[in-house]
Amino acid sequence: MPGRDYLGEFEHIVVLALMRLADRAYGVTVRQEIEFRTKREVSIGAIYATLDRLEVKGYVRSRLGEPTPERGGRSKRFFHVTAQGVAAVTRTQHAVQSMSEGLDLGFIRSYS
Amino acid sequence: MTSQAYLGQPPHLAVWFINLFTAHQNAESIFGDLLEEYSYLASKSGVTFARRWYWRQTVKTIAHLFGSGYRAARWSTTAAAVGGFLLHRFVSGLAHKLLSAVTDRYLAFWSTHFNAYLWVLKGMMPAHLIASLCVGCVTALAARGREMVATITLALVLCALIGSAMVWVATHLPGGIVGSCGHSLIRSRSLLAGQSSERVDRLR
Numbered sequence: 001m002p003g004r005d006y007l008g009e010f011e012h013i014v015v016l017a018l019m020r021l022a023d024r025a026y027g028v029t030v031r032q033e034i035e036f037r038t039k040r041e042v043s044i045g046a047i048y049a050t051l052d053r054l055e056v057k058g059y060v061r062s063r064l065g066e067p068t069p070e071r072g073g074r075s076k077r078f079f080h081v082t083a084q085g086v087a088a089v090t091r092t093q094h095a096v097q098s099m100s101e102g103l104d105l106g107f108i109r110s111y112s
Numbered sequence: 113m114t115s116q117a118y119l120g121q122p123p124h125l126a127v128w129f130i131n132l133f134t135a136h137q138n139a140e141s142i143f144g145d146l147l148e149e150y151s152y153l154a155s156k157s158g159v160t161f162a163r164r165w166y167w168r169q170t171v172k173t174i175a176h177l178f179g180s181g182y183r184a185a186r187w188s189t190t191a192a193a194v195g196g197f198l199l200h201r202f203v204s205g206l207a208h209k210l211l212s213a214v215t216d217r218y219l220a221f222w223s224t225h226f227n228a229y230l231w232v233l234k235g236m237m238p239a240h241l242i243a244s245l246c247v248g249c250v251t252a253l254a255a256r257g258r259e260m261v262a263t264i265t266l267a268l269v270l271c272a273l274i275g276s277a278m279v280w281v282a283t284h285l286p287g288g289i290v291g292s293c294g295h296s297l298i299r300s301r302s303l304l305a306g307q308s309s310e311r312v313d314r315l316r
Contacts, residue, residue, distance in 0.1 A: 026141070
């Protein structure tokens with residue numbers, strides 16, 4: 001139902017990256033933060049496709065920064081998480097926690 | 113020695129490919145982000161490494177932009193692709209009908225000028241290519257903002273149909289006809305070329 005959605009796996013990761021980076025969150029820093037923490041290579045296209053989707057849902061907002069010479073005179077697009085976005089992350093975290101509660105994840109790993 | 117200006121130039125072809133798939137509101141930030149990281153990698157790990165990284169990003173970015181572009185406007189993209197497919201069928205049929213009409217009308221002339229008739233038949237191939245280019249342009253115009261997604265969907269559908277036809281022909285009929293299916297594959301690529309020219313023209 002609208003407004004009660006859970007975040008997808010990658011959406012969840014992207015929103016957490018935005019929260020970590022706070023006012024430094026734009027394409028490059030978000031991509032590098034995710035790569036650094038998850039140890040997986042992420043494309044800039046995946047970041048923007050996810051951020052666009054989150055923006056449509058109202059979970060993030062964006063604003064354009066000043067153009068810089070190292071970017072060929074192009075502006076950075078900064079993102080921040082909205083209150084709705086924070087609520088969606090909390091909801092998703094709670095769902096994951098309640099689903100994994102009481103499970104011995106170490107046992108599951110060795111079993112599989 | 114590599115100059116700073118050279119370090120700052122990512123592969124032009126990769127930039128062109130991304131440009132075809134990027135929505136206008138994202139183009140500035142995506143190109144800026146890629147250029148920023150490319151310049152950093154080129155100065156830190158060398159131009160070759162940076163170019164390889166840029167190409168890897170290009171392929172993955174295009175795949176994501178294609179997928180998200182289709183999901184964002186599933187119905188309008190499908191409608192544009194279906195419309196393009198029907199238009200392609202109509203235009204191809206029209207060319208054949210025109211040829212039949214001309215040959216029937218001037219039957220006496222063709223029987224005495226058989227070489228001219230062969231040239232007309234050969235002219236059908238470029239005519240089909242031009243028709244496919246036009247269909248690509250029309251489909252791109254219909255799917256404004258999602259040109260690449262619509263025309264690639266249409267080209268993939270045509271390629272799948274042609275591929276199935278080739279398999280059927282290869283298993284049921286003797287060789288020789290497969291060549292004509294190859295022409296059809298070239299025509300589906302013309303669709304994309306038509307779309308690209310329309311988009312590049314619009315971006316100017």
